[in-house]
Amino acid sequence: MSIKKRYVALIAAVGIGVGWLTLGGTAAIMHYTSSTEFCVSCHTMQIPYEEYEGSVHFSNAKGIRAECADCHIPSDPVDYVITKICASKDIYHEFVTGKIDDVDKYEAHRLEMAETVWKQFRENDSATCRSCHDFDAMDEYSQSEDAAKKHAYAREHSQTCIDCHKGMAHFAPELEMDSEAFDHLMEFTEQTPSDAKVVYPVDYIKAEDLGTINPTAKLVVNSAQGDTRQVTLDAYQMKGAEQVLYIGQGQRAIVASLTDKGQQALVVGDFEADRYGNEWRSAQLNAEITSPVVDSLEPIWSYAEELDTVYCSTCHAKIDAHHFTVNAWGPVAKGMGDRTDISKHDLELLTKFFQNHAKDVTGH
Structure with a gap:
């Protein structure tokens, strides 16, 4: 019996050792490959890293830094593993395809990459954002009046963080309206x-x-x-x-x-x-x-909605026109327009769209 016990103890010890080496080793590898140092070791990550260094998530008055994993890897075990598996494509593109290995290639794919991340955030309700930021923990009296109103609106309409907070750690894609859209609008003038x-x-x-x-x-x-x-x-x-x-x-x-x-x-x-x-x-x-x-405002409003999609929705979720009054929309649209390269003419059309559909005009 004592010999059998020794065998059992030996097998158990070997099992524990193998388990420790496999599971522990796997955990160590997963942890190491989630570090910021590992993330930015790839040449293709230098552009997003430099953008991150200039963001409030890297340096702020409170000295709290959000690392790459804090934003990009969910803590839920299943989502964690899925994210790590999906991230293997970055290694593939780094060493095989060279998909984004220079500035021009990176900019050409910036929108595609951003939309992939935004989609993930929407699907998991911005889980990584909420690991640090939570509506119930917010002191609204310490926020600006405008921020408090927008957070209340977000809660009421079940918006998630990424709906409004795109471009927080990395530059949002800079889009321009296709000139064909304006040419199409001008075609309607020929039919008047x-x-x-x-x-x-x-x-x-x-x-x-x-x-x-x-x-x-x-x-x-x-x-x-x-x-x-x-x-x-x-x-x-x-x-x-x-x-x-x-x-x-x-x-x-x-x-x-x-x-x-x-x-x-x-x-x-x-x-x-x-x-x-x-x-x-x-x-x-x-x-x-x-x-x-x-002879109709419809083609102008259709063009303005395209402008809204290109210049507004790239950074945040669309805001219903009846969210503000006609007088409020003027300075809001101008302030947002100053952050983009939208032309004076297009900003005027977009502003007029908002003002003509404002809550004190339409009665909403």
């Missing part, structure tokens, strides 16, 4: 019937020497001859800012900018104070235009 009763500019247009009419302004056609139209713009003027016309009383969405002659040519009503003490009056501008126009 000569007898259209109402038209809308797709670009800033000159109203003789009276001023400039903004895109999407509603123009009632009084008469037309070829491409020349006599139009009327009904708008509002605020005392102290007589050089511009607004879409409605108390609604600061600019539809035209006037010269001194244009201000003199207006047909105006009497000033009336709004609830904030600002004085407004109706103002009608009659002018001649020759620029391309459309």
